[in-house]
Amino acid sequence: MRSNILYGVGLVLTLMLVLVVSFIPLLNAEESQFRKQFIENYNANSLQAQTFLIKKNKDSIETEVNSLITEAMAADKNYQDRMYLLDIAAMIATMHIHWNNGSEELLKKVETFQKAEFKKEQVKTEEMERVKEAEKVPGNFVMAAHKEEMAKKGLAPVIYPHWIHRAFFRCKVCHEDIFVMKRNGNNISQANIQEGKQCGVCHNGAISFNASAEENCARCHIFGKQESKPLLDLSYYSHNKFKEIASRAGSEWKPENLTGGKLPLDKLGFINWIELDKMKAFNPRTSLGESLDTEGIRETSILFQTPNAFLKDVLFSHKIHSTWVKCSLCHPNIFKPELGANKVTMIEMKDGKSCGRCHGRVSFTYADCLRCHSQTKEKPPEGALINKAGTTAPPQ
Ligand code: HEC
Ligand code: HEC
Ligand code: HEC
Ligand code: HEC
Numbered sequence: 209m210r211s212n213i214l215y216g217v218g219l220v221l222t223l224m225l226v227l228v229v230s231f232i233p234l235l236n237a238e239e240s241q242f243r244k245q246f247i248e249n250y251n252a253n254s255l256q257a258q259t260f261l262i263k264k265n266k267d268s269i270e271t272e273v274n275s276l277i278t279e280a281m282a283a284d285k286n287y288q289d290r291m292y293l294l295d296i297a298a299m300i301a302t303m304h305i306h307w308n309n310g311s312e313e314l315l316k317k318v319e320t321f322q323k324a325e326f327k328k329e330q331v332k333t334e335e336m337e338r339v340k341e342a343e344k345v346p347g348n349f350v351m352a353a354h355k356e357e358m359a360k361k362g363l364a365p366v367i368y369p370h371w372i373h374r375a376f377f378r379c380k381v382c383h384e385d386i387f388v389m390k391r392n393g394n395n396i397s398q399a400n401i402q403e404g405k406q407c408g409v410c411h412n413g414a415i416s417f418n419a420s421a422e423e424n425c426a427r428c429h430i431f432g433k434q435e436s437k438p439l440l441d442l443s444y445y446s447h448n449k450f451k452e453i454a455s456r457a458g459s460e461w462k463p464e465n466l467t468g469g470k471l472p473l474d475k476l477g478f479i480n481w482i483e484l485d486k487m488k489a490f491n492p493r494t495s496l497g498e499s500l501d502t503e504g505i506r507e508t509s510i511l512f513q514t515p516n517a518f519l520k521d522v523l524f525s526h527k528i529h530s531t532w533v534k535c536s537l538c539h540p541n542i543f544k545p546e547l548g549a550n551k552v553t554m555i556e557m558k559d560g561k562s563c564g565r566c567h568g569r570v571s572f573t574y575a576d577c578l579r580c581h582s583q584t585k586e587k588p589p590e591g592a593l594i595n596k597a598g599t600t601a602p603p604q
């Protein structure tokens with residue numbers, strides 16, 4: 209008997225549990241049913257159905273709006289999805305005021321979230337625009353890996369301007385003895401710098417301004433400030449300033465050799481470094497002393513024949529490249545040092561591989577097609593080695 213009663217109670221409890229459990233999804237389904245209906249009415253522009261729906265669900269509207277807010281603010285939502293859900297919440301809350309005489313607080317609550325999200329997005333977009341502006345000059349990099357730590361000290365992110373540095377140092381001074389050639393690949397920190405590593409190899413008061421001195425912090429931590437303009441529009445440059453820096457940094461700057469007395473510019477208005485070398489207007493350092501440049505210069509040129517008849521061929525000059533860059537930076541990681549062993553394509557370059565490791569990032573960009581595609585097929589350059597990988601089918 210007893211066991212029968214217990215059995216009965218147990219059965220009832222189990223049934224209740226089953227009911228409750230199956231009700232949870234039902235409740236949810238009912239809520240989303242309301243939302244679904246609301247959106248359907250909205251899309252159908254059916255005001256009458258909407259009025260009816262809002263009135264009928266009067267008591268659950270606050271819950272519905274709050275759950276929309278919670279869902280909108282979930283961490284995995286992007287701005288568009290978030291604003292979409294908040295817009296629905298705002299519409300429901302507005303109609304609730306009109307047709308149910310509902311509280312205005314609910315709408316205000318939604319609007320507070322909308323405004324905050326809008327503001328956040330605006331700040332983000334403006335920052336992205338400012339980064340784009342600061343990085344317009346090839347090789348100007350905004351460095352903001354430690355954004356929070358910098359902000360805590362009231363410091364802006366850093367701008368690293370390649371163009372100022374390469375006027376006094378060839379790439380091989382830094383790559384890769386001091387920095388690997390990859391953005392955010394060096395874990396640069398203020399402690400390292402002040403110990404004389406990384407930027408501190410030079411920014412120590414000897415070769416260049418001292419990164420440990422309070423008055424110099426803002427010379428690097430300059431992103432987003434009015435003072436950064438000269439780094440972005442090249443107006444940092446003046447004959448005398450560069451002469452003075454060159455003599456201190458152990459290189460040469462000879463403005464008297466500049467044709468027309470001005471920096472030579474390319475089609476896009478950036479410095480043409482090849483012309484500077486041709487004019488012998490500068491002579492950047494190739495090493496900082498101890499680590500002598502022992503690899504030297506290679507004189508060979510390699511002709512890449514393009515498959516298209518209408519497109520000029522490309523001449524790769526080892527001389528130009530090994531003047532700036534160490535052999536070991538390109539070989540063997542970027543290119544196998546063997547004639548015809550590398551098939552070069554534009555797609556790869558656009559993905560930042562092959563020639564695109566430098567071109568389009570620090571060296572001149574693709575927009576200037578003819579700077580690479582410069583060789584007529586009728587009269588191939590004398591003495592050039594020929595890479596045939598592009599003209600024949602790749603090995604299977
Ligand atoms: C004074 C030092 C210095 C010199 C000289 C220098 N660089 Fe850099 N380079 C850097 C620093 C610093 C970075 C960024 C590293 C980081 O973010 O960790 C960098 C990064 C790069 C990158 C990586 C870009 C990317 O999108 O990942 C390329 C490419 C590059 N340099 C090419 C060059 C070339 C080409 C030259 C010579 C024309 C050159 N650099 C000269 C310091 C230098
Ligand atoms: C190989 C030496 C060298 C290294 C390494 C180096 N710099 Fe410089 N930097 C210079 C020289 C030289 C100048 C020219 C300014 C001067 O000395 O008067 C300069 C100028 C600058 C400027 C121009 C601002 C101004 O007020 O003149 C900025 C910004 C800058 N460096 C940032 C950096 C950062 C950031 C790093 C490390 C990521 C770095 N530099 C690494 C040598 C170096
Ligand atoms: C030669 C350029 C240069 C100068 C000058 C300089 N910094 Fe920096 N600083 C950097 C770079 C580069 C970073 C790393 C940026 C990043 O996070 O991507 C950095 C990072 C920082 C950071 C955040 C990361 C960390 O290591 O704590 C702080 C804080 C900082 N600097 C403080 C200072 C102060 C204070 C001064 C002046 C005494 C100063 N910096 C001068 C280049 C410079
Ligand atoms: C900017 C990148 C770059 C640098 C720096 C560079 N090379 Fe090359 N090298 C190439 C490319 C591209 C090829 C063509 C390979 C092919 O045809 O597939 C090549 C081909 C070669 C070849 C075979 C063709 C020839 O010239 O005989 C050798 C050997 C070679 N490099 C040695 C060197 C040495 C030594 C240095 C330094 C003095 C150097 N390279 C610097 C990119 C570079």
Ligand code: HEC
Pocket residue numbers: 512513514515516519522552553554555563567573574575576577578579580581597598599
């Ligand atoms: C940094 C040098 C460089 C620049 C700048 C450049 N190219 Fe190329 N391009 C090459 C090389 C190298 C090849 C390989 C040649 C071959 O096919 O053997 C090539 C191949 C091509 C090819 C045929 C194979 C392929 O990959 O599609 C086309 C088409 C082409 N380039 C178009 C362009 C156009 C258009 C521009 C300007 C928007 C341009 N290139 C700028 C170096 C460059």
Ligand code: HEC
Pocket residue numbers: 379481482522523524525528529532533537538542552562563564565566567570571572579580
């Ligand atoms: C490691 C970096 C690096 C790589 C990789 C690289 N270049 Fe360059 N290239 C430079 C530098 C630095 C210059 C000097 C001019 C500049 O920086 O704007 C230059 C200059 C040139 C020039 C001379 C333009 C003129 O006005 O005379 C041509 C052409 C060229 N590169 C083609 C190529 C081709 C094609 C490839 C791939 C096969 C390639 N480069 C790969 C760094 C590189």
